[in-house]
Amino acid sequence: MAEKSTVLILFGATGDLAHRMLFPSLYHLLCDGLLPEPFHIMASGRTRMDDAAFRDTIAEALKTYAQAELLDEDRIAGFLERIVYCPVSAGDEAQFAALAERARSLSTGPVAVYLSTPPSLFAPTAQGLAGAGLIGADTRIAMEKPIGKDLASSKEVNDAIGALFPEEHIFRVDHYLGKETVQNLMALRFGNRLFEPLWNSSAIDHVQITVAETVGLEGRVSYYDGVGALKDMVQNHMLQILSIIAMEPPARMDSTAVRDEKVKALRSLRPMEPDSVRTHSVRGQYREGAVGGKLIAGYAEELGKPSDTETFVALKAHIDNWRWTGVPFYLRTGKCMPSRQSEILIQFKPVTHSIFRRNGYGDALEPNQLIIRLQPDENIRLCIMAKRPGLDRDGVKLQEVGLDVSLAHAFANERRRIAYERLLLDLIEGDTTLFVRRDEVEAQWTWIDSITAGWKESGQKVVQYAAGTWGPSAGIALIERDGASWYD
Ligand SMILES: NC(=O)C1=CN([C@@H]2O[C@H](COP(=O)(O)OP(=O)(O)OC[C@H]3O[C@@H](n4cnc5c(N)ncnc54)[C@H](OP(=O)(O)O)[C@@H]3O)[C@@H](O)[C@H]2O)C=CC1
């Protein structure tokens, strides 16, 4: 009997994300022999064109975005042969029926659907598929972010999709979870005996999470304005990172155990009260400035009108549970920052008693720091105190030194993968561990809504910062007020 074929139906296939990330990732998986066979991709966008014209656009995209060492004419041709194109405008039943007919002619096995369209189309597209009879008992659906713009609207999307698919077949994408570096946080915490006994308020003073980007709007003005950094970055990527840092150890590495622990941490985030929102949050918007020597127009100039959308946000969060009581989590993210860097700082408390104090060097003892850099390069640095070489006739001299691990060097022979390779493979294979469960999204929105409500009530406006700087000075004051400073 012939093997059952798998079909991936990709909506939004003519879009930016599909060209830059999704098709190159699928191509990489094919090159590594990781896709099930037979495997077909049914690509769909609103634009009308035939298979050949669409395949030409993908051939171009691969040349630009796929890894150069994997480019090979025969392999590209073999990949393109698997792609058919079917134009569908959301809401057009006849087009859905045509897509369904073509999909049935390709698939005798599992169907995976990927929604890479504007989020307002997630529900109508799923309903179109249902109307065309394309949702079977084992059909899975992946949705890009954002799911809604607040808790109420995210519930509407989740209800609409949940009416058609069971939760275990819904794959809410947060591409940060597909990054090796983010998965490595779990390896660091739970694959080593070293850290867990200290991973709590008795040893940790505070935690910082920074996701700084050098890019500005990159032509995404219509999406970004009115959304802003809080909803674009904190609601999803940064809270996912926070939940992995803060969660209790899961019993095992499976989707239920891991996500149960993450959601408990997210639900423990202390809602921001309107009277604390001003001291616990800073909103910034970039004005004209230079990033990496290049002059950048201000946000409002690029938009063509004044706007109160934040392109920078800094927050002081608290997690109200046994492990984290009294440990602030400082979060900051911004566009047009001086450098692209995503990192986590675990700031330990000072030693409880310094034996070096007597000879006058005690004051120079620096509390340990663990710095986990997620991007652009992946490394882990543990700052410890060491004795400076010397005869020390006037007392032992200590100095801070770093124990550095560069994961690029440690795993020099491993190919670095696009986050979407992992996520697409998990979708095809049906593993939801690295996707966001409904209760997680809703816990994330609950906390974010408390901040936006506080901003509204207090009338907190954006403060300008020059592009190419680390945000408004209020962002620095937010942490320095507590006697700490951002790790730059
Ligand atoms: N781009 C990025 O870096 C990131 C994107 N995302 C998310 O991914 C999704 C896609 O983003 P992106 O690729 O940038 O968006 P684009 O605007 O580049 O692409 C949108 C896609 O949706 C299709 N589309 C638009 N309107 C309709 C319609 N009425 N009916 C059917 N199809 C339609 C477009 O088809 P056509 O072109 O033929 O009109 C196109 O294929 C969004 O949810 C976004 O939030 C998430 C993280 C990062």
Ligand SMILES: O=C1O[C@H](COP(=O)(O)O)[C@@H](O)[C@H](O)[C@H]1O
């Ligand atoms: O989801 C988003 O993420 C990107 C940043 O992703 P990265 O993988 O380059 O760190 C951000 O630029 C974009 O605004 C946001 O929608």
